[in-house]
Amino acid sequence: MNGIHYRRNIDCLTSDQLHDLREALAAMFELPAEDGNSFEKIGGLHGSDCEHGSPGFLTWHRAYIDVFEKALQCCCDNSISLPFWDWSSGPSTGVPSACATSTYVNRDGDSVPNPLYAGPLPSSLGGGMTARRSDVDTRTYDLIATAAQNALNQSSFSSFQNMLNGPHGSVHLNVGGQMMTFAGAGFDPIFYLHHSNVDRVWAQWQNTHPGTLPANEASLELEPFNMPYSADWKTGADFATTDQLGYRYSTFCYFLPPIVWWDIFKFRLDPHWFKMDIKSAKLVLKSGSMPVRSMEIRVFINEPEPSVKTPTLGNPRFAGSLGMFGMTAGDEPAMQMKRRPNQRFDLELDISRTLVKQSASGEEVSMKLVPVGIDGQAVSPDKVNLDGIEILID
Ligand SMILES: [Cu+2]
Numbered sequence: 001m002n003g004i005h006y007r008r009n010i011d012c013l014t015s016d017q018l019h020d021l022r023e024a025l026a027a028m029f030e031l032p033a034e035d036g037n038s039f040e041k042i043g044g045l046h047g048s049d050c051e052h053g054s055p056g057f058l059t060w061h062r063a064y065i066d067v068f069e070k071a072l073q074c075c076c077d078n079s080i081s082l083p084f085w086d087w088s089s090g091p092s093t094g095v096p097s098a099c100a101t102s103t104y105v106n107r108d109g110d111s112v113p114n115p116l117y118a119g120p121l122p123s124s125l126g127g128g129m130t131a132r133r134s135d136v137d138t139r140t141y142d143l144i145a146t147a148a149q150n151a152l153n154q155s156s157f158s159s160f161q162n163m164l165n166g167p168h169g170s171v172h173l174n175v176g177g178q179m180m181t182f183a184g185a186g187f188d189p190i191f192y193l194h195h196s197n198v199d200r201v202w203a204q205w206q207n208t209h210p211g212t213l214p215a216n217e218a219s220l221e222l223e224p225f226n227m228p229y230s231a232d233w234k235t236g237a238d239f240a241t242t243d244q245l246g247y248r249y250s251t252f253c254y255f256l257p258p259i260v261w262w263d264i265f266k267f268r269l270d271p272h273w274f275k276m277d278i279k280s281a282k283l284v285l286k287s288g289s290m291p292v293r294s295m296e297i298r299v300f301i302n303e304p305e306p307s308v309k310t311p312t313l314g315n316p317r318f319a320g321s322l323g324m325f326g327m328t329a330g331d332e333p334a335m336q337m338k339r340r341p342n343q344r345f346d347l348e349l350d351i352s353r354t355l356v357k358q359s360a361s362g363e364e365v366s367m368k369l370v371p372v373g374i375d376g377q378a379v380s381p382d383k384v385n386l387d388g389i390e391i392l393i394d
Contacts (some may be wrong), residue, residue, distance in 0.1 A: 005247050006394065007069075007200070010083040010096045010193055012253035014286065014388050018098055019107050021083065024076035025115040025189055028250050033122070037071035039187075040122050046186030049224050054161050055217040056204050059236035061195045063225045066245055068192050081247060084196035087171055088148035092141040095132070095175065099190050119187045121178070130188040133176025144170050152205055157214050160205050168198050200249040203242050252393035261389055262381040264306075266367045269393070281352040283319070283367075286388040287345045291326035295379050298370045299349060302358045306368045308378045319354035319367075322347045324384075329374050355393075367391075 013021065031038035045067075051060035069082040085096050099116040106112050118129040144167040151163035171179075171194055178184030185191050212218065213236055221233040244249055254267050283299060300306040303317040312318045324347065355365065369389070371379040 003246070004243065005079075005081045006250050006392075007081045007084050007196055008083050008250045009246055009253050010098050011086070012250070012390065013083060013098070019116075020077050020080055021072070022104065022106075024072045024080050026113075026116060027075045028071060029115060029120055037075050038091060039119060042068055042071055043119065043186035044122065045224055046191070047181075047183035051220075052165070052182075053221070054158055054165075055214070055220045055236065056222070057165055058161055058198070059213070059220065059239045060222050062199050062202070062239040062242075062245075063222050063234065065192055065195050065199060066239070067225065069247075069250045070243075076372065081198050082187050082192055084200050084249065085190065085193040086197055086200075087141055087194070088145050088167070088197060088201050090145050091141070092145060093137070094136060094138040094141050095190065096193070098192070116189050116193075119189045121184070125178075125187070130178040130184070131352050132179065132188070132190075133174075136174045136176070140170070140174055144174075148201055149361065152201065152208070154205075157209075157217065158383055160202075164198065164201055168194075199242070203249055207239065213237065248394055250392050250394055252391070254391040256313075256389040256391075261369065261386065262371075264366050266366045267391070268364050274363045280350065281393045282391070283320060283349045283351050283353045284388075284390040284392060285347045285349075285386055287386050287391065289385055290345050291324040292385060293324075293326050293328050293330070293379070293383055294326040294374050295384070296372045296374075297324065297384070298372060299351065300368050300370065301351065301354050302366055303368065306370050308370060308372050308376065310370070315359060317354070319351040320349050321372075322349050355379075 008017075010018075025039070028037065028039040028042075031040075033040040035041060045064065049060075050064070050102075051057055069080075072080050072082065085099070086092070086368060091211040099114075101114055102117050103111045118131065121130060122126055147167035147170070148164060151160050151167070152165055154160040172185060173180055175188065175190060175194070178188045179191060218235065218237040218240065220236045221382075222235060222239070223233050225234045225238075226232060227234055239245065252269060256265060285297065298306070298310075298312060298321045299319040300310065300315075300317050301319050303310060303315075310318075312321070358365065370382050371381065373379045
């Protein structure tokens with residue numbers, strides 16, 4: 001297995017990641033039905049074989065979206081991971097904005113159909129595109145989130161599975177249209193983001209309830225997922241953990257809009273996160289170009305008024321610094337650099353220790369980034385070339 005990839009909240013994807021996803025999905029739409037990676041082929045598996053009861057609800061769907069994710073990777077870009085639609089953490093406005101508009105502006109600046117909005121239906125279901133309902137009071141999603149949180153508190157696997165099944169079904173009904181039936185659901189692209197979240201909630205539950213699957217789940221044969229080069233079906237045990245399949249979920253991610261990068265920003269961590277083993281908490285500074293100017297970016301957590309003068313050594317609220325080694329040391333003109341297409345300059349800082357020490361469950365955490373020049377003076381934010389800042393907690 002070549003490492004673990006992370007599935008992220010669709011609301012936290014960068015515009016590049018969202019373009020990659022939409023392009024891969026649109027390419028799957030175009031593949032002929034007999035191609036095993038086609039949207040038509042995979043979308044149709046749900047109606048013929050899905051398991052929605054106990055045993056099998058969680059394992060079958062983990063297997064199903066794994067096939068879907070591999071098809072996205074196969075047809076386009078093997079760095080893609082299937083994102084999730086988080087309807088389980090709390091106040092939500094329903095369908096994520098990336099899925100809610102019929103068109104989007106592509107990389108060339110053209111307005112084109114949004115493949116996250118509707119998928120093509122096979123002729124057996126009447127052809128055309130999927131459609132959703134628009135008459136839903138989005139406050140319903142608050143009740144769905146509460147029900148999912150209640151499921152996370154169940155100690156037995158079967159109660160957890162049965163209790164998650166209800167809010168999962170409510171999401172199908174609230175999205176409406178093809179999502180309301182077994183035969184149609186797999187053709188609405190939002191299905192895969194929805195079930196990615198079902199699977200994520202299960203992974204969350206597994207983190208707090210370590211142990212093996214109940215025997216009737218582990219031995220259940222999961223048609224139509226066959227063992228490689230074999231006529232045998234895979235079983236629940238083949239899908240017991242996300243690690244064995246090569247992925248994890250980003251438990252928390254926070255994508256900052258540019259205006260707040262240099263202010264103190266506040267966020268609240270999911271209380272469930274504190275019950276888990278913390279694998280990592282990272283701050284990622286993203287840039288599509290090499291830094292022009294050398295500087296250091298210092299990161300403070302819960303420090304009341306951080307500035308270039310705030311002590312770093314021995315300060316428990318100093319999370320670390322990112323050194324940006326650039327082309328110039330100050331204001332002198334920068335040399336011209338050759339750029340490779342798609343080359344990125346992203347820096348990551350591990351903030352786990354400081355974050356754990358400085359925050360408590362459910363409390364607000366404040367963070368501030370302070371750019372400091374090589375002369376120790378403050379650098380004005382417009383001299384820092386960044387195109388995104390992300391906090392990822394896994
Ligand atoms: Cu479902």
